[in-house]
Amino acid sequence: MNNLAIIETILRNRHQFFAEIRDGVELGRKIRAMLISSIAFFALYGAVMGSTHSLWQTLSSAVKLPLLFLATLVVCAPTLYFFNLIFGSNQSLAQNVTLILAAITVTAVLLLSFAPIVLFFLLTTSGYQFFKLLNVGVFTVAGLVGVTFLSQGMRVVSAGGKEGAGARRNVVRLWILIYAFVGSQMAWTLRPFIGAPSMQFELFRQLGGNFYANIFVSIGEILGFFTVR
């Protein structure tokens, strides 16, 4: 329960939180607390998503959703660190990871706050495509707020080094784009998270197609242009 207290600090007193990261105060404790909180929240949200299909899908999504975010973090963190280093940042890798984890934790908190709404639609509608798009929308909103938080944090943490500050801001913007692409591809690789009602449970589905084409197809079916076959 004490690990949740860090969320209060992140949400209510973010400038102090960023300042502590800048000064390298208790980074290990922060990383541990944020990891525990975000994994728990992602797992819960994943379980809600998977409940539309079966118990196995519920358990699978509860494991895969935290994995999705943590794997994306592992893949993307070195890029941010080394690019920042090139453009004059004096941050350590631990500071970078703490900042990205803070953004991920904010995303996790927002997902948790959306979970009752998603649960409501799960129990009152049966449109698979609608439910899929609803979740894409929720993830988009939560993700955007998360990366905005990261952007603010980067400004505070790297406020000391004036040299290359503009370039570092651009690096962060570019990195956010990369993060979004890697995240969406990772989600596509680890799918299904919801599970199509007409299909048996699968831990992983065959690769093929891509995330964006699938979203367009789903929108097309909801608007009545065609049936997904």
Add this chain to the structure above:
Amino acid sequence: MNNQQPSRVNQILDLLVEEVEERMRAHRQPLPPAAPAVSKMPAPPVAPPARLAEPVETFTRPPAAPAEQPPEPEPEPEPLPVPPGPPHAARLMGRLALALLVAVVLINIPFNRYGTTLATALPESAALVIRDGLVVKEEDDERIYVYQDGKFRWISSMDAFEHFDFTWGDVHIVEDGFLDRFEIGKPLHVLLKCQASPHIYRLEGGMKRWIRDIATFEAEGHVWEDVRFVSCSYLRDLPDGETVPPGSGPPPQP
């Protein structure tokens, strides 16, 4: 009397303040037994007014020292103890997480013998993704269909249903008229044969229909993978239906 009244009130207030401070100090750190010292304190010089007599009598501390005397050095105020447990928002989040966990468990508990859960209880037709292998059954129709190559095909018997490895868990109940929107293809039959006989029969409506020759077999779109081997006695027990093609004479028995 009027001149003395403010000083008495001041004395009482001083006593009150001192007592409150004393109690706060006692809360922060237990004091050593100080009863004797307190008992040695002289009584207040002026009796308080009658209506305030009782509360003031409970005071055992003397009135505050006169202004001329140097005030006693007060101990450094200690920080108030932090209440244990996470703050409000974090606690709320913990409760929300717990409530969601309970909800997820509840909606995944099957409430009938078919394994239906609250999360999957809604009519499924709106949620279906039409794709090869999808098995559906209209609510008021016994027939079960499978989607193959852009068409729904009727699975003509339970033998065929089992032969193609379908289970009841695969069957999605849809509303009546759902299949009207789709093209219906040829029925999906299972072909039966026993080891001791060269003849192949098509099981249809609980009856065996003899397929006259290989040319007919292929013309009907059958493949060898659809042939299921059963015992000859089982085949003999099945009633004969019309031959394939019709009018090919009396069917041979296996």
